[in-house]
Amino acid sequence: MHPNSIAPDQLATWRRQLDCSFASVQAVFVDCLHEAAQLLSPQGLDPYLNCARALGKMGRGAEPVLAFLQEWPQTAQHVGEESLTDVEALLWAMQKSPNSAAMAPLLNTLAAVARRLQGPDPLRRYLDVVRDVMARTTVSIHGRHTTFASPGLPMLLEHAPRLLDVLTVAGLARWADYGARHYQHHPDNQRAYFACQLPDSRAVLQRERHGTLLADVENQLGLTLHALWDHTVALQAYATGLGDGGTPAPWSTHHKDDVGSICLPDVYDDFSERSTDLPAVSGLNRYRVALAHIAAHRRWSSSLVADNLSPLQRLSIECLEDARIDHLLVRHYPGLHPLLLALHPRPVEGACDPQRFSGLRHRLAMLSRALLDPQHGYMDADLNACVVQFHSLLNGSPSSTQAMRTLALQYAARTRRQSDQLAHVYFTDTVVSYRDDNRHLWTFIEDGDEEESNAAPPPPPERETPGLPPRHYPEWDAPSQSYRPDWVSVYEALHPGGDASAIDALLAQHARLAHQLEKLLDLLKPQSRMRIRYQEEGSELDLDVALRALLDWRAGCTPDPRILMSHRPDARNIAVLVLLDLSQSLNDPVPNSHQTRLALGQQAVALLAWAMDRLGDPFALAGFHSNTRHDVRYLHIKGFSERWDEAPKARLAALQARYSTRMGAALRHAAHYLGTQKTDKKLLLVLTDGRPSDVDVNDEQALVHDARQAVQELAQHGMHAHCISLDPQADAYVHDIFGRHATVVDKVEQLPERLTRLFLSLTR
DSSP states (O other): OOOGGHHHHHHHHHHHHHOOHHHHHHHHHHHHHHHHHHHOOOOHHHHHHHHHHHHHHTSSSSSHHHHHHHHHHHHHHHHHHGGGGHHHHHHHHHHHHHGGGGGHHHHHTHHHHHHHHHHHHHHHHHHHHHHHHHHHHHEEETEEEEEEOSHHHHHHHHHHHHHHHHHHHHHHHHHHHHHHHHHTOOOOOOOOOOHTTTTTHHHHHHHHOEEEEEEHHHHHHHHHHHHHHHOOOOOEEOOSSTTTOOOOOOOEEETTTTEEEEEEEEOOOOBBBBBBBOOBOOOOHHHHHHHHHHHHHHOOOOOEOOTTTHHHHHHHHHHHHHHHHHHHHHHHGGGGGHHHHHSOOOOTTTOOTTTTOHHHHHHHHHHHHHHHHHOOOOOOOOHHHHHHHHHHHTTOOOOOHHHHHHHHHHHHHHHOOOGGGOSBOOOOOOOOTSOOGGGGEEEEEOTTTOOOOOOOOOOOOOOOOOOOOEEEEEEETTTTEEEEEEEEEEEEOOOOOOOHHHHHHHHHTTTTHHHHHHHHHHHHHHOOOOEEESSSSSSSEEEHHHHHHHHHTTTSSSSOOEEEEEEEEOOOOOOEEEEEOOGGGGGOOOOTSSSSHHHHHHHHHHHHHHHHHHTOOOEEEEEEEETTTTOEEEEEEOTTTTTTHHHHHHHHHHHOOBBBOOHHHHHHHHHHHHHHHSSSEEEEEEEESSSSBBBOOOOOOOOHHHHHHHHHHHHHTOOOOEEEEEEETTTGHHHHHTTEHHHHHSGGGGGGHHHHHHHHTTTT
C-alpha cells in the first residue's frame, strides 16, 4: 500500500483502534502510520496497532507508545512481523516487574538491534539475554518480593546496538552473564559494567568479541614488517568498537632518530562489500595492508609545513599523498592491489547533494578510488584530468610529497564550492579504513619557534625509576566455574639488597645441621658418568670407532678422525623455584622465641639454597605479597642464571613482610619463569604461613579456590607444586589447594631442618 493512497476514513479507523489521547502520540500518528503502511503487510497492521494500544493502557506515559510506533515497522523489515509475539512477551514481563521503565530503552534500540541480527531467531536469543539479565539483577527483598528495578538493565539496552557490532548474540550472553553474576549486589558497579566503563567489562568484551585480535597476530606482523620493509618497530593496540566518537584511524609516531611505534586497532573483523564481487578480506590481511601503508609512508613520505594551509587543503594533500603511497605499494608488491581495491570504498558519483552537504570528502574519495582503480567509471572532467596528471608524475619514478602538494592544491582550487564550508559533511563511502591519520606528514611552526631566547634552559625532568609494566593474569571464579580475564596485575622487581654477611651468620648458626646434611648431599650427588663419543679431542680412545677408522683407512677410504671419547657427570635433571609468602603475618613472633616467622624463614631458605647450590641444581628464589588485585608484587631474590653469592644473599637478608597473600597470581607468575627451564623435573616450593587472602576479597574461600586452580594449571604444564605451611590451622585449607603435596610444620623453630630435609626427599 502506498502511503499517499491511505484514505482519511482509514486513518480515522486506525486512530480509533489506537485509542490513545497523548498529544505527543497524536502529533506523529499520521507519519507513523504512513511508514507502517509502506513497510508492514496488511496482516501486520492490526497486531501493530493493538500492541501500541496496549502500551498506551499500561499507565507508563507516552514514551513507550511513541517508541513502538516509530521503531517497529523498521524492526519488522529485518526480523519479520512474527517476532512481535516475542517482543510483546518481554514487554508484559517488564510491565509486571519493577523494570517497566526499561520498556522505552528496549523499544528505542529495537530497530538498531534488528539491523544487526537480521532474523527472528537471533532476535529471540537477544530478548532471552535481556530477560535473563532482568531476572538476575532485579533486587529481591527476603527472596520473595521484587521491589527494586535492575540497575544495569537500562545500560545494557542502551549499549546493545554497539555491543552487537562487535559481539555475536552468544558472546553478548556470556558478557552479560559475567556482569550479572559478579555485580548482582553492587548497583553502581553493575551500571558501570553494562555501560562498558569497568576494566573487567572491557576485558570480557575483548575475550568474547569476534574478529582477529592484534595480540594474536602481532608476531606475524612484526616478521612481515622486518622481512618486507627491513623495519623493526613496536606495534601498539588501541581500543575500538564502543567509543561514541567512532573508531580512530591507525597512526605512526616517530621523531628524528626515534623509531617510535605503529598504533593499530586492537581487532579487525573480516571485511566484505556486498555491492562488489571481490572476495572478503580477512582480519589478518587487513592488518597487513594497514601496516604496509604506514611502512611505505615511513619510507617514501616527507613532512610539510602546515601553518599556511587550510584544513580543506591539507585534506586534499593527504588524499593525493595516500594515493601515491598506494601506487608505490602496488608497484613493489602487486599482490596487494586486489586487497586495496576490496578495502577502498567506491563512492557513487552524484550521491552527495552539494546544496545540503559539504561534498569535499566525497569528491576526494572519488578521486582516490579513481587513482587506484583504472575501471572507476567516473565522468567528472576535473577528476579525470587530475588522474592523468597523477600518473604522468609517477611514470617511471616515485615522485614526491611536494609534487603531490602542488597537484592537490591545483585540484582543490579547481573543484572547490561554496558548500564545502557547510558544517554538515557527507561521510558515506569516504573512509578508507586501512589508511593512517597522516599526522606524520605535518610540521607546525608555532609562535616563538623561530625566536631567539637568552633565558636559561629549564632543568631536566627528574628521571623516574624504570620498572617493568604489569603482567595481567586471570583469576578463577568458583561459583561460575570460569576465569575473570586479566583480573590481577602483577608487578615484578628485583628485591633491594642488604647485608650479605647476615646470611653467612645464619648459616654458621646451623653449621651442625649442615654437617649432618653433608653426607646425605654426597649420596644425592650424581655418581654415574655419561660417555661422550665421537670426539677429536678426548681423554680415552674409543676402540669401536678407532677400529672402524682403521678398516676405512686400509680400504682406501677417508677415516673418521673422531676416534676419542670423554666423560662428564650425569647431572640431576631438576629445576627448583622457592616462592616465599611475604605477607604482614610473617612479622608475628614465634611462640616461646625472640625470633619472628620471617627470621626463621630466612634461615630455612638460606640453608635450602646452600643445599641446592651444593647439589648443582638450577634454582631461583622469589617472594610475593599483595595489596588488592591491582597491586601484586613479585620480588626476585635469586634468578636461575645467578650464582649463590653475595648479591642474592644480600637480597635475602633484606626481606620485609607486608600486605596480604594473593597466592594464585603469584603461582602463575612463578610458573612463567619455572616453565622456561629445560629440565625433565620442575619443582615449585611454596613457603607460607596462612590462608590466601586479600583486602578486596570478602569470601575467604574465593582465593583458596583460585590457588587450587593455579596448582592444577601448573600440573597440566608438567610442574610439581609442594607447600610448606607454618600455620597450625593449615589442615583446614592447605590440602584443598595442594592435595597430598603439602607439609604443615607445627613447630616453627624446626623449619630450617624440616624444609631442607623435605627438599632432599622430594628430589631423590
